[in-house]
Amino acid sequence: MTKTFPSLSRRTLLHTLPAAGALTAMAGSVAAQSQGPLRGTVDEADVQPLAIAIMISGTDPSGNTIGEQLTKVVINDLQSSGYFAPIDPRAFIETSLDVNSPPTWENWTAINAQFLANGRAYINANGQVQADVRVWDIYSQKEAFPGAGHMITPEQWRRLAHKHADAIYERLTGEKGYFDTRIAFVAESGKRGDRVKRLAMMDQDGANPQYLAVEGSGKIITPRFSADGTEIAYMALSADSARIFLYDLEARRGEQVAQVRGMAFAPRYSPDGTKLAFSVSQGANSDIYVTNLNTRSLSRLTSDPAIDTSPSFSADGSRIAFTSDRGGSPQIYVMGADGSGARRITFGGGLYSTPVFSPKGDLIAFTKQSKGRFSIGVMNPDGSGERLLTSSYLEEGPTWAPNGRYIMFFREPPGGMPSLWMVEVNGRIERPVPYTGGASDPAWSPLLP
Incomplete structure (x- = not known):
């Protein structure tokens, strides 16, 4: 008799069978401040987005307004974070600025700007797009932090905007940026029950989507x-x-990994990139294995008669969170990276799956099924402090932004196609991720070099 989890997923069984810490920011309007910009621990329920004006000028030799294009991407990045309120450029009094000179302060206080990002974009002597940007603290009437100049090949101009947005986000919030990243996901098309599932990748803001020609036939799921x-x-x-296959993004080719008896699924890299954890199903049982990617040696971590799946390494690589029904229903367990000391950490009622450690190591994201609905939530690594961030008919597959501040997942309405969504770790910001077509199983990349 085949063993299954009881109604854990409306799509697939755990995708496999068959098969913040405090934010540093500034709150309040310029008029209300008496001590200058306030930076400190934010009251999560009372965050006021920073009012920032962004103006990058410049054209390329063909007359294309590259500065305007960069400005639009930087505005979209910062606004989507939920911690910035970019001012509409049509409200600007001062519309032409020298990047090497301070602005006319009163022109920006008049429109309630707290910060001004002013820059110039051009094609440098090496044929690269370069943008030099300075950020001014309007209240203090001084440069907020030293200016930055980034450059990149013309076809990657959007990355130039993301890099400047990351610099602004990091310096004004105290958190690492996350805009210059990519999302791997499963692009879905076709009728329900006969969906075509392809490996795809795009920028974190939905731009530049592309299909990846991969090894292996059948449906592609759980990219990492x-x-x-x-x-x-x-x-x-x-x-x-x-x-399980590994796809080399530079060589654009893949290879099968972990030659094992049975079905291998739910892969996840270790933080140092030397190991790959996954599950192997043999008959009615599945266990967690780890392969060393340098030597290709294989180690079995669990040997319980239950279903053990969805392994995820902690940020320091010392622990693995996973899902198991060894207690009678799918719950989240944590064990040592060598398979020792497994213990259950979820006791909140409902069915738990897809645990993923935060890049900071301070939280575990998860999927929970309870009362006919699916939720994405976070908890402390010991299972305490459970918080559900978002809930709907069906949502699964959380993945962390590299700064540990945002979670992406997919949501599917009854009878509809799945789509990608993003939520801030405190549940303040929840929004769809732009992509035309069905999309599921997202995976967030680290910051690009």
Whole structure:
């Protein structure tokens, strides 16, 4: 008799069978401040987005307004974070600025700007797009932090905007940026029950989507980035097999990993990129294994008669969170990276799956099914402090931004196609991720070099 989790997922069984810490920011309007910009621990329920004006000028030799294009991307990045309120450029009094000179302060206080990001974009002597940007503290009437100049090849101009947005986000919030990243995901098309599932990748803001020609036949699910972002592990699921492949993004080719008896699924890299954890199903049982990617040696971590799946390494690589029904229903357990000391951490009622450690190591994101609905939530690594961030008919597959501040997941309405969504770790910001078409199983890359 085949063993299954009781109604854990409306799509697939755990995708496999068959098969913040405090934010540093400034709150309040310029008029209300008496001590200058306030930076400190934010009251999460009372955050006021920073009012920032962004103006990057410049054209390329063909007359294309590259500065305006960069400005739009930086505005979109910062606004989507929920911690910035970019001012409409049509409200600007001063519309022409020298990047090397301070602005006319009263022109920006008049429109309630707290900060001004002023820059110039051009094609440098090496043929690269370069943008020099300075950020001014309007209240203090001085430069907020030293200016930055980034450059990149013309076809990657959007990355130039993301890099400047990351610099602004980091310096004004105290958190690492996350805009210059990519999302690997499963692009879905076709009718329900006969969906075509392909490995795809795009920028975190939905731009530049592309399909990746991968090895392995069947449906592609559960893509996962390596620690350095140069590889994607994924599972190819067919009627009689489930195999794991590693796809080299530079070479644009893949190879099968972990030659094991049974069906291999749910891959996840270790933080140092040297190991890959996954599950192997043999008959009615599945256990967690780890392979060393340098030597290809294989170690079995669990040997329980239950279903153990969805392994995820902690940020320091010392622990693994996973899902198991060894207690009678799917719950989240944590064990040592060598398989020792497994213990259950979820006792909140409902069915738990897809645990993922935060890059900071301070939280575990998860999927929970309770009372006919699915939720994305976070908890402390010991299972305490559970918080549900978002809930709907069906949502699964959380993945962390590299700064540990945002979670992406997919949501599917009754009878509809899945789509990607993003939520801030405190539940303040929840929004769809732009992509035209069905999309599921997102994986967030580290910051690009």
